[in-house]
Amino acid sequence: MVEVVNSSDQSSLPSKRSTSFLTDKYELTMLEAALADGSAQRNCTFEVFSRRLPNERRYGVVAGTARVIRAIQDYVFTEEQLATLDFLSESTIDYLRNFRFSGQVDGYREGELYFPYSPILTVRGTFAECVILETVILSIMNADSAVASAAARMVTAADGRPIIEMGSRRTHEYAAVTAARAAYLAGFAATSNMEASYRYGIPASGTSAHAWTLLHINEDGTPNEAAAFRSQIESLGLDTTLLVDTYDITQGVETAIEVAGPELGGVRIDSGDLGALTRRVRKQLDGLGAYNTKIVVSSDLDEFAIAGLRGDPVDVYGVGTSVVTGSGAPTASMVYKLVEVDEKPVAKRSRGKAMQGGAKKALRTHRTSGTAIEEIVYPFKGERPDCGKLNYTELSIPLMRDGEVIEGLPSLDESRDYLAAQLVTLPWEGLALSRDEPALNTRFLGFPAE
Template sequence: MTQHTNEHAATPNPSTALLTDMYELTMLQASLRDGSADRQCSFEVFTRRLPNERRYGVVAGTARVLEAVRDFRFTDDQLAGLDFLDDRTREYLRNFRFSGHIDGYREGELYFPNSPILTVRGTFAETVILETVILSILNHDSAVASAAARMVTAAEGRPIIEMGSRRTHEQSAVSAARAAYLAGFHSTSNLEAASRYGLPAGGTSAHAWTLLHVDTDGRPDEKAAFRSQIDAQGPGTTLLVDTYDITQGVRHAVEVAGTALGAVRIDSGDLGVLARQVRNQLDDLGAYDTRIVVSSDLNEFAIAALRSEPVDIYGAGTSVVTGSGAPTAGLVYKLTSVDGHPVAKRSSHKASHGGAKRALRACRDTGTAVEEVVYPFDSGMPELGILHPVELTMPLVRNGEVVDDLPSLDESRDHLARQLVSLPWEGLALSRDEPALSVRFAGL
């Protein structure tokens, strides 16, 4: 695959203030009227359950959340359109700047049911209106990263290319590529993601390129397509060999590129059977170092099924950008304290635990995680006996300002790789119903 890396920093986003639901602003208006707007509150992001058969979730999108909070500024044009609000509320929004605190799990951290992923503290007015933008980012990115991490585990060290841009919204494609890279994907086909986040990019050609090349009588000329691609990109490129007959395609590829051909891609059919067939054919032709790339609606289960086959690289699209069938992580944003007093829902199947919280992971000497412990935000760390604490909650925003020296995307990517191997072995299984770790509440 052609590789390109650009280290440009993320560009500032336009105002994120209208990425919200109407009821947040109507609550704001009511709170300004009854005097509750300035009550000190804490909101918490957590999930009650993990989707599908997942045994863990991956926190992703935190850096994008902090950018969105920074850019939560109402313009005059935006305020002019909010005619359901009174003048006092519009004036409050005109001057809005988040001035509170945000703490939470770093990007690339694992989470489980009831993990306090993010805690937002400040006045009711400034914390309630951030709900939708925070959840929309964390739910999307965490769902993608959770699915992608399972694929990375299934691939057992073989590279995976993210190629799902055409299967989702154009902006979702960019954030999905970032989340997949965080989870351990090798590269992306999306050039906006590569430019915005400094990701490695990869891509060569589609079936349309091969179909384009016909002779003067209109007959397919696969060799001409391959020859042109080799002339443009060199013999190290990847040739798509299954547009017509795959055996003929492999033969044509080696005839044109020689044994220095970088890779061939298979995008249809029984991928395991075809990979074995192509590997044997490549070896018979002397192309021992030519790699095999497979794509075609791969998810973690399909990748796991191909582990024993001679596949070198995977390409994943639809399943990763849609969170492998779970386009949301099921995260919620709930009020947990008012003026220091714990508050909690008691609704059936939607009960919550009151109070601002932080968490640690209890680990053995070997580094294997045993459980997650959640405890009051301002209390001391609970006793763990012979287990070692690893603090999970870190400061992200103080007095409205993002803290310095937060982990980079690559640092978070490396962190996640380490956390995945800290789980008990059965925690990496693809088909289990229980979370890999239990979450215990201490002092709550």
């Protein structure tokens, strides 16, 4: 029913690229000052976390981890870039010329769930090498986690029916590629974006737009929908999906089956009251003997619209704008904060932005049924808390050591499967779409009392 392009796991990213200018100027000016006063080499720990979940959602999804690791590897300065940094001293430029991250990175694996104050990513090294990574890390994780968190809610609402990501035209051309990756991580079945398919090996899907039907007219200018359908079937086969709402939907369905026969793969509806239309179209298809012809729907769907169609005869959803923009939450609101200097905890105390100092790890406890209970955050170098008879999962894993990527990190498909398994562990109310408290509490143990 859906045409899929199976791509090998290749990448169109250049083999040699620089991510160093995906940054903010103040990171370089801080570096300049730190090199001047001798603080650049102080051992520091920075942490990525979120103080709250956007729009009072119940959980967030960690996404972009693999892209962050690649960005850190590619964080080098070219001579062309260095030549533009006329606000820096020669000694700082020499430091950047030879820069390679040599520190340690630990964090939640991609596809893990997170909650307020979960220590999602921990970066350790000198102040100089850690501070300049802030913007690129947050750019990736905020965007990807926002999309994945929204997409996971849509997958839950779809209740097992596949969703195709088709939002490329509703966002920046390169954001479309990484949004497709994040949506696939969250459980979407395919993407319309060819670059995402090529770069990440995501199944690609697509048939035709309304322009295809409109193209086919008779000599007198009247529509010839049958000609459009016939040509598409001759090119793509009976398993294709015909777009039947260019003119009159009832007539479009009748024409589709008249041309293709009852073995047509699917019909797509991209407008109107989708609930009422799908029921009517399903009845019409069955009446024409096309019992196995699937119904694909699109048209500004989000998790709430998908949930509203759960009782209707929809076989496949196509989602665009809402998923690539985070469905009302375009950022995950993650921050990158200094939490430890020379093994001494430091913490911001600003009103509304208070945080817990010190490097951290986390684990999640579970009942014997597998249902998650809470997250426990404890000192990075401290002993693991006693969980009693509860089962637990260590959430923080090594990602980089001495600037080198840990071997055997999960693939995109492995992370996708992992997320699907984690969603099942949430208490049933944690999967609700309504606004409420986070599904799990985050509890700190082993830190000095305030």
